[in-house]
Amino acid sequence: MQIATPYLLFLGDAPDDLAAKTARGILHWRSRNCLGQIRLAGCNADLGLPDMTIPEAAAAGVKSMVIGVANAGGVIPDHWTDTIVEALEAGLDVASGLHHRLADNPAIADAARRAGRSLFDVRHPRTNLTTGTGAKRPGKRLLTVGTDCSVGKMFASLAIEAEMQARGLKADFRATGQTGILIAGSGISVDAVVADFISGAAEMISPANDPDHWDIVEGQGSLFHPSFAGVSLGLLHGSQPDALVLCHEPTRRHMRGLPHAPLPDLGDCLAANLQAARLTNPAVRAIGVAVNTSRLDDTAARDCLARIADDLGLPATDPVRYGAGPLVDALEG
Amino acid sequence: MQIATPYLLFLGDAPDDLAAKTARGILHWRSRNCLGQIRLAGCNADLGLPDMTIPEAAAAGVKSMVIGVANAGGVIPDHWTDTIVEALEAGLDVASGLHHRLADNPAIADAARRAGRSLFDVRHPRTNLTTGTGAKRPGKRLLTVGTDCSVGKMFASLAIEAEMQARGLKADFRATGQTGILIAGSGISVDAVVADFISGAAEMISPANDPDHWDIVEGQGSLFHPSFAGVSLGLLHGSQPDALVLCHEPTRRHMRGLPHAPLPDLGDCLAANLQAARLTNPAVRAIGVAVNTSRLDDTAARDCLARIADDLGLPATDPVRYGAGPLVDALEG
Numbered sequence: 154m155q156i157a158t159p160y161l162l163f164l165g166d167a168p169d170d171l172a173a174k175t176a177r178g179i180l181h182w183r184s185r186n187c188l189g190q191i192r193l194a195g196c197n198a199d200l201g202l203p204d205m206t207i208p209e210a211a212a213a214g215v216k217s218m219v220i221g222v223a224n225a226g227g228v229i230p231d232h233w234t235d236t237i238v239e240a241l242e243a244g245l246d247v248a249s250g251l252h253h254r255l256a257d258n259p260a261i262a263d264a265a266r267r268a269g270r271s272l273f274d275v276r277h278p279r280t281n282l283t284t285g286t287g288a289k290r291p292g293k294r295l296l297t298v299g300t301d302c303s304v305g306k307m308f309a310s311l312a313i314e315a316e317m318q319a320r321g322l323k324a325d326f327r328a329t330g331q332t333g334i335l336i337a338g339s340g341i342s343v344d345a346v347v348a349d350f351i352s353g354a355a356e357m358i359s360p361a362n363d364p365d366h367w368d369i370v371e372g373q374g375s376l377f378h379p380s381f382a383g384v385s386l387g388l389l390h391g392s393q394p395d396a397l398v399l400c401h402e403p404t405r406r407h408m409r410g411l412p413h414a415p416l417p418d419l420g421d422c423l424a425a426n427l428q429a430a431r432l433t434n435p436a437v438r439a440i441g442v443a444v445n446t447s448r449l450d451d452t453a454a455r456d457c458l459a460r461i462a463d464d465l466g467l468p469a470t471d472p473v474r475y476g477a478g479p480l481v482d483a484l485e486g
Numbered sequence: 487m488q489i490a491t492p493y494l495l496f497l498g499d500a501p502d503d504l505a506a507k508t509a510r511g512i513l514h515w516r517s518r519n520c521l522g523q524i525r526l527a528g529c530n531a532d533l534g535l536p537d538m539t540i541p542e543a544a545a546a547g548v549k550s551m552v553i554g555v556a557n558a559g560g561v562i563p564d565h566w567t568d569t570i571v572e573a574l575e576a577g578l579d580v581a582s583g584l585h586h587r588l589a590d591n592p593a594i595a596d597a598a599r600r601a602g603r604s605l606f607d608v609r610h611p612r613t614n615l616t617t618g619t620g621a622k623r624p625g626k627r628l629l630t631v632g633t634d635c636s637v638g639k640m641f642a643s644l645a646i647e648a649e650m651q652a653r654g655l656k657a658d659f660r661a662t663g664q665t666g667i668l669i670a671g672s673g674i675s676v677d678a679v680v681a682d683f684i685s686g687a688a689e690m691i692s693p694a695n696d697p698d699h700w701d702i703v704e705g706q707g708s709l710f711h712p713s714f715a716g717v718s719l720g721l722l723h724g725s726q727p728d729a730l731v732l733c734h735e736p737t738r739r740h741m742r743g744l745p746h747a748p749l750p751d752l753g754d755c756l757a758a759n760l761q762a763a764r765l766t767n768p769a770v771r772a773i774g775v776a777v778n779t780s781r782l783d784d785t786a787a788r789d790c791l792a793r794i795a796d797d798l799g800l801p802a803t804d805p806v807r808y809g810a811g812p813l814v815d816a817l818e819g
Contacts, residue, residue, distance in 0.1 A: 347679070
């Protein structure tokens, strides 16, 4: 599965910029793939890209329209259908990370069939999966692991990929969640696969590669999140990481969605991840900590990073705010 | 979901007794639920139950026909269809643990609809699941965990349930795999749920209960199996066990299906399970070891149990061969 580029980003009737954060993520990390945006009546989001009609996008060489807007139920509202059908009829593929599938909408499915175009419902894995084996394969892998869900693992992974590529290193971001897949154009939503296939999915997205090539694998959940730790462990075993980066959000007061569940100690969390990772890669090492300091001012952020670096004896940075340099330095060291 | 009892056990054209081991398991652990068997031409298995036609079974009060025979592809061969349709038309529900679904066979699905009967494809969860919360709930839980897959976790769990019930303790086996579900009449195949819902499924099958009630939860896989550890961890977190029983098969030379993957040390395996279990139940304790000694003679079996008990400082028994008494003693102690 590879979503063809370049993209037209569909913002629909996004009530505000936050609703279009998927589109913003794609633009931020893959601006070279984004030719334009398309907005419906009532849209209050603006990515600053050229507004295009479907015919204009097709004429400009766009290959896929990507739904870059989210809503509460993850539904595809009726008033989006005409535009999606028009895109298919104009020869574009359409990709979505919403819960409800494009392929389950009869008008959209029918238009795709008639036009011979592809629908990508990236939240719903369609690949035929096999169970993982844990067998060692060539190539190097870095996995971002977290103290909790939604602490910046995807951003950290993409920042590390960007820094490595800027240094001329061979590195590819490997997506494991819907936004990451839309950014990378490929990947598997590992939390949506059948439980038996978690590690197999992780093996599939980071296959054998050159000895000096790094897969930068997007982590999911946390070994310490009572709802999702199984996903995190299967991903850890399947990606058989050579390097771990621990991701953390320092203002989090409890595990996401669970007010009764405390955050783990960072050292304990890292130790548990290293211990579990050794099952499929005894040589795994922790190279640093990626801290999402977006809720702290600059002074507090720098204090926080210094304290974590001191506590763990590892480089700590906010890879979005201050760059991923210290993490890649540690990887090369 | 509750499969209605009593059962008629369908043996089909099982080439030998081993092919009917699902039926034998149901009969062994729930003989009170088994009124008869039905065999097709070419069947070489015999459970010693009365042979019944479908009309005889219906007249005897049978409520469900259970497919008790397995085959290589987990398929429902065409020459079984007539008997299954006849059972539905006679007012029986039909349950199967095969990979291929009864509900996907048009003749069978159609007959069920016409007769208003239920089809149970227990390998395929149909319950609407929610994500786990890890919140503490009343009642006590014991979980069997393993050094590997297929080391006797289901048998150990059922033997512990039987011993506890014989002592007048409140205990219910909670099934997490297809054979266990057919035995118990309910449960969820946790390795077949979507990965996000592993711990939620475990919470659903062992809900809040009386403070002195024990759920005996059937474990799956192993934290040390590179293919399936995610399932094991989610099950561990969701069942929030008060007590763990470690299950082991002493002649296993490598992890099941993976010649390159060594078995874990028993002490390391138990320690890792206890550590992970503390996330949702800090009071968890190990109460003993259940060893499947079926490949050892009596002397070797007793030596093996003595050595393991000595190494781990915990009672060790083969719960099928020598009874689950020592484990339940430890639970009550």
